[in-house]
Amino acid sequence: MRITIALMLMLVGLTCFSPSSSAADDTPTAATQPTTAEWDAIGKELGVDGVLADGVYTATLLRRDLEVHTEDGQVPAGLLKHEFQFHRCDCGKMNVAGQFCVAEYESNDVIDALRAGMMKVASVAPMFQGEHPRMTIVRFQGSGGSQQLAKTLKSALEWTGEARMAPATKPTG
Numbered sequence: 001m002r003i004t005i006a007l008m009l010m011l012v013g014l015t016c017f018s019p020s021s022s023a024a025d026d027t028p029t030a031a032t033q034p035t036t037a038e039w040d041a042i043g044k045e046l047g048v049d050g051v052l053a054d055g056v057y058t059a060t061l062l063r064r065d066l067e068v069h070t071e072d073g074q075v076p077a078g079l080l081k082h083e084f085q086f087h088r089c090d091c092g093k094m095n096v097a098g099q100f101c102v103a104e105y106e107s108n109d110v111i112d113a114l115r116a117g118m119m120k121v122a123s124v125a126p127m128f129q130g131e132h133p134r135m136t137i138v139r140f141q142g143s144g145g146s147q148q149l150a151k152t153l154k155s156a157l158e159w160t161g162e163a164r165m166a167p168a169t170k171p172t173g
């Protein structure tokens with residue numbers, strides 16, 4: 001029994017620490033990486049110029065439509081933002097994870113739009129204490145085609161801010 005455990009530990013050690021494995025082995029192949037045009041299409045759909053760093057495309061949208069106040073004063077607009085991070089996995093699917101910064105009255109509609117696009121809601125939590133209007137962070141994740149993911153996020157964005165007040169853009173149903 002001891003010999004079997006010792007052999008297994010040696011095998012694991014040789015596999016994990018063999019000189020032939022390197023950090024480069026963990027990077028996705030060029031065939032699975034999105035093209036610049038694919039990143040640009042995501043940004044265009046969301047109406048933002050994203051930033052690509054280390055294989056992750058980050059799209060950030062500031063909430064300039066709200067004035068949020070706490071007992072300490074007004075919250076800077078730079079703290080009120082939606083942030084979405086896209087990356088391609090080795091299997092070829094596009095993944096996205098991120099968060100929406102929403103007024104409490106927007107949260108259920110944003111969650112419904114995310115779920116309609118087959119995204120998973122990871123958490124819903126207050127953003128501050130004692131603020132007005134009440135702000136909520138909705139964290140999510142999803143996978144699939146890049147255009148489908150971007151369209152789902154855009155659909156959820158239509159339930160926030162000024163877009164929420166534009167009846168012509170409301171999904172019916």
